[in-house]
Amino acid sequence: MSLDWQGAWLSVIHHPLFGIAITLGAYQIVLAGYEKTRWVFLQPVLVSMVVVIVVLVSCGLTYVEYRKSTDILSILLGPATVALAVPLYLNLRRIRQLFWPVLTTLVIGGVLATGSCVALGWLLGADHMILMTMAPKSVTSPIAMLVAEQIGGVAALAAVFVLITGVIGGIFGPGLLTLAGVQSPEARGMALGLTAHAVGTSAALQEGDECGAFAALAMSLMGVATALFLPLAVSLVA
């Protein structure tokens, strides 16, 4: 009697829980590694992503199937975004005290983040579609995807650029800020949230509550500002 090993294997990897299993597994292994070594390149999101992609490709699974089985995790992103109101509220007094610095940094930093990316992309010869997809790269993916589509980019690619930006910001952001002599948690949080959205915010939360609150604030302000003004700016230029 021979057991149907291959059939068992196939029913395991095509089970709806398989995507969840590799995501949870990869994340915990990477997190444990990060906590042990504190090595900046072990950015949890980035390394988990690589591990999951390797597993999917070697099992011959498609992204569509993986995405469907991890729907429950993606659905929780909505309430998690809403939950950012809590650290924001808790630090409201501090934010009110710094109202003008926050507003000034938002306007100048936000224009620089969006403008410099489009200008550099244009100089390096990326085509129009890619430029319009890269423009909203500093905001959270739901807003970036919406805005990219409105101004002539591709929504799904926008999510990828948003992620690349966030991951680079999460890895190099804290070090760059220290190099530039930025010490106060408010300024560090503001810079991380403004330019590297949710990934920057989660890096900021690791530095402390206050830093995280300013990152959440910067992220939501930048998101709202981009959603309102970027389509307007593009329609004026074009």
Added chain:
Amino acid sequence: MLLRGLTWLVLFQLVGTALNHLFLSILPGPIIGLVLLMIYLMIRGEVSEPISLAASSLLRYLPLLLVPPAVGVMVYADQIADDFWAIVGSLVLSLMISLTFAGWLMQKLIDRQSSRREPS
């Protein structure tokens, strides 16, 4: 406790989704929900235990929640490869410039404000 807080967060997002559909198609539902919860907390003047518990539990796992959308990179490997250097170059340089600048600017503004407030 956790469930009650979670229910509130979900409700705020659903109201946000409704508003998004009705008036504000430019802002996604979760962001409207964030603004609404913020207004609600400001009116109440405190964060209730269930909401605080649900929020901190969810936010602790924020990086995990971001993994599935991140894996989407694998679908666009070809398009990214075509314009690879332009994309990476402009994303990386622009991020480094704007992040460092934003931090520096904010630090300067904070320093200026606090030195002005302190009696000299």
